Amino acid sequence: MAPPGYLNWLIDTGERQATACGREIEIWALNPQEDAAVLSEWSKHFREHYISDSDLPFMAGGTGLDHATFLRTILFPDAKVAPGPSLRSGDFGEIIVADFIQYFLGYWCPRELRYQDRWNRNDSTKGCDVIGFKFANEENPGPADELFIFESKSGMSTTDANRLQDAINDSIKDRLREGMSLNAIKRRFFDRGEMGDARKVERFQNQADRPFCRINGAAAILDEAVFAGTDFTATDGAVHFNQENLRLLVIRGPSLMKLVHALYERAADEA
Structure with a gap:
């Protein structure tokens, strides 16, 4: 599958900052452009996290709502009523x-x-934020296989909080959430009869018997103003249970909350 075109706007700045515990923070920049075709592709990619375009006609059918209204009132977090905007x-x-x-x-x-299994549009999904799997050899699982669990925190309005530190602190909780999150993903594939994918997740459920490499990550997605006001040198990951395999990432960009709302609006309007 080809990467979404908007990722051409996500650039490694080359800037690196050091935490209080001596770890490296990667700084990436998101610089959206006025490109209608790319924005439409991005909005479709975004929309299909909540419902596939092929399922939308049936799911909206019977509600008396057009596709855009169905998405805005049934699936997407609310644009104005809390906690919708933060979601x-x-x-x-x-x-x-x-x-x-x-x-x-x-x-x-x-x-x-x-996101598709979310019952309440204004209630966040529990568990680990982002989970990735990498197989050195899918036919012969081995200790070089990788489980990557990333905790993500957004900061798009003025705050005194260090959102990267918040992500690190929540990443520590992933030690307990990992098993439940893997079970939930496996169950979703099982319920859909997608047994091959369910087995791929199952491979990472018992590290003692089937060793693999665990990597943890903490990311902060920040508006430029929040980025400028954050002292990343005070960030500390020394107490993290997987500190030897802890990746730290910051993505900064201009007027991100405006971009977020515009993306949801386009995703609804073009459905």
């Missing part, structure tokens, strides 16, 4: 991180089911 920014950040590890780092990252 929008959070989902946006998770999807970008998922795209990052899939298309830039080469992991298999099944994530649509995380």
Whole structure:
């Protein structure tokens, strides 16, 4: 599958900052352009995390709602009523991180089911934010296989919080959430009869008997103003249980909340 065109706007700045514990933080920049074709492709990619375009006519049928209204009132987090806007920014950040590890780092990252199975549009999905899998040899699983679990935090309005530190702190909780999250993904594939994918997830459910490499990540997706006001040198990951395999990422961009809302609007209008 070809990467979404908007990823051409996600650029490694080459800038690196050091945390208080001596770890490296990668700084990437998202610089959207006024390109209608790419924005339409991006909105479709975004929309299909919530429902496939092939399923939309049936699911909207019988509601008396057109596709755009169905998406805005039944599936997408609310644009104005809390916690809808924060869920929008959070989902946006998770999807970008998922795209990052899939298309830039080469992991298999099944994530649509995380949003498609959401019963309440204004309630976040529980569990690990982003999970990626990489197989050195799919026919012969071995210790070089990788499980990558990323915690994502968005910061798109003025805040005193260090959102990267928040992501690290929540990543520590992934030690307990990992098993439940893998079970949930496996169950979703099982329920859909997609046994091959269910088995691929199952491969990572018992590290003692089937060794693999576990990598953890913490990401902050920040508006430029929030990025400028954050002291990343105070960030500390020393107490993380997987500190030897902890990747830290910051993605910054201009007027991100405006972009988020515009993306949801286009995703609805063009459905």
